Amino acid sequence: MKNIFTEHPNSIGETYLQHMKFASIFGFHMLVGGLACIIHAIFPFLFPKTGSDYLLKMTYFFVERMPKTAEPRMVKLSQMIEKKLASSTPSHSNN
Secondary structure, eight states: OOOTTTHHHHHTTOOHHHHHHHHHHHHHHHHHHHHHHHHHHHSTTSOTTHHHHHHHHHHHHHHHHSOSSOOHHHHHHHHHHHHHHHHHSOOOOOO
């Protein structure tokens, strides 16, 4: 019989409690980062980098925890970053 509480955690190699811990911490960081962004929207001089810092911290945490095979959405994100870096790198000419 399928157990809806353990099916997803097991599919990513975690127990129910391991997944609960990760999801709870991740969700808390989302709330704090989101609240900082809302406050920053009203008062732009407050928390100018807090939202992006939380986002990057969470992304690193998420990627470190991923199985050895990357999900297509993470591959796409990586490709977007590479494209952005390539288009923003100044070209050096010998003229």
